[in-house]
Amino acid sequence: MYNQGLTVWYNVSDVDTTKAFYVEKLGFECMMYDPEGGMVIIKTPTTNVEIGFSQANQVDQSSVSTVFDVDDIDEAMSILSGRGIDFIGEVETIPGLVKLATFQDPDGHSLMLAQSLSNG
Amino acid sequence: MDKWLLDLGGKWLIRIIIAMPLRGSRFTPLQNKLKISPSRLSENLLKLETLGYVKHLSPVERRHPLLPEYVLTEQGLRVKDKVTLLEALDDLIGIKWTIPILCVLYQGHYQFNDIKKILGMTPKMLSTRLRELEETGYIEKKVISDYPIQVHYSLCKVTRDKLHVFMNSEY
Numbered sequence: 694m695y696n697q698g699l700t701v702w703y704n705v706s707d708v709d710t711t712k713a714f715y716v717e718k719l720g721f722e723c724m725m726y727d728p729e730g731g732m733v734i735i736k737t738p739t740t741n742v743e744i745g746f747s748q749a750n751q752v753d754q755s756s757v758s759t760v761f762d763v764d765d766i767d768e769a770m771s772i773l774s775g776r777g778i779d780f781i782g783e784v785e786t787i788p789g790l791v792k793l794a795t796f797q798d799p800d801g802h803s804l805m806l807a808q809s810l811s812n813g
Numbered sequence: 814m815d816k817w818l819l820d821l822g823g824k825w826l827i828r829i830i831i832a833m834p835l836r837g838s839r840f841t842p843l844q845n846k847l848k849i850s851p852s853r854l855s856e857n858l859l860k861l862e863t864l865g866y867v868k869h870l871s872p873v874e875r876r877h878p879l880l881p882e883y884v885l886t887e888q889g890l891r892v893k894d895k896v897t898l899l900e901a902l903d904d905l906i907g908i909k910w911t912i913p914i915l916c917v918l919y920q921g922h923y924q925f926n927d928i929k930k931i932l933g934m935t936p937k938m939l940s941t942r943l944r945e946l947e948e949t950g951y952i953e954k955k956v957i958s959d960y961p962i963q964v965h966y967s968l969c970k971v972t973r974d975k976l977h978v979f980m981n982s983e984y
Contacts (some may be wrong), residue, residue: 704878708841731841732879747878750840750855751871 697741700734701759703802704749708733710799711746718776737761754801766792766808773806786810817892819932820864820917822909825849825857830885831906837870837881858883866892868945898982901975904981905951910942915968918952919976923965941955 705711708731715721715735724743725734731748744759763769768782773796781795787810794806821827825847832838832846844854861867866889870882885893896906905911910932917928929939943966946952951972957963968976 702878704872713973727844729845731845745878747839748841749872749882750851750858751869751882753872759876 698743699741700743702743702745702747703755703798703800704752705746705798705800705802706748706752706797707744708748714799715744718773718778722770726808752800755803758795758803758805760793760805763806763808766794766806769806770794815916815936817866817888817895821866821892822833822913824907824909826861826866827896827906827912829854829857829861830889831896833867833883833885833889835885835890835893837883837884839879843883845937855952861889865889872936872966878922895979895982898979902972908945910938911946914939914942914946915951915976916980918966918968919980924968927965928966946948 708726708728712726712733712735715733716723721738721744722736723733724736725732726795727733732746734743734745736743738761766784770784774780778796781797785793785795787793790810792808792810796804796806798804821830828847829843832843840851840858841855844851847854848970849857858867858869862869865886868884870880870884870887872878875882899906899912902912902915905915912930914928922928922931925936925939925943928934928943929936930941934942943952943954947954947966951969953967953969955965955967957965
């Protein structure tokens with residue numbers, strides 16, 4: 694029934710600012726960009742997983758988090774900090790599961806880095 | 814005089830209703846279509862919402878960020894139906910008071926004071942609009958008597974023809 698595709702959609706206040714953030718700061722690839730229609734789709738490093746952004750007049754900060762898996766959270770944080778990402782608080786650890794680092798996109802949508810602590 | 818015609822005077826309100834697709838629209842495509850500043854569009858959409866022609870959907874109501882943020886209400890859809898009949902007078906839509914003045918003339922009121930009273934306009938605004946309409950050839954001005962001076966305004970035949978379908982359609 695389901696295939697391999699997954700897209701998460703957000704409302705944002707300015708697609709150009711969003712595109713710059715996800716492409717230039719986070720290093721993702723832009724898959725589709727339509728400034729006239731106010732839409733941009735970003736390709737994540739996970740195959741067939743994309744994030745879509747639609748420019749809206751009213752943007753509510755979402756309380757869900759999109760979490761990106763990384764091999765080494767300290768290294769990833771240092772790279773992203775170097776590109777101007779501000780992390781919120783300290784790295785949080787859920788024992789036996791993950792280490793988490795929180796940051797936000799330009800509209801305040803919550804994003805996280807996660808390093809798995811489970812074996813394998 | 815239909816209330817909506819008076820409600821929707823001004824540069825943008827009718828234009829927004831015309832530009833809004835039947836299924837509704839997101840803000841940005843509408844803004845690009847109308848070539849209007851975001852703040853002005855926001856302000857006018859809010860006006861349309863207050864007047865009951867447009868409904869703004871919250872992010873929760875929209876379900877998907879690509880779905881319309883603004884939809885026409887039943888009343889808005891009726892107006893949209895009606896104003897498409899004004900296409901032949903497209904140049905005049907968005908010049909405040911112009912279409913209402915033509916409608917009043919169509920209904921057979923041809924004296925300055927009658928028109929002013931029906932529309933509740935200031936004399937200065939009415940004389941400006943009448944002068945423009947006369948200069949652009951939409952209406953004619955006839956001096957009926959010199960003393961006391963009496964002037965009658967009437968639609969040119971072409972204007973009357975263009976308004977005919979609009980004035981005789983259901984709302």
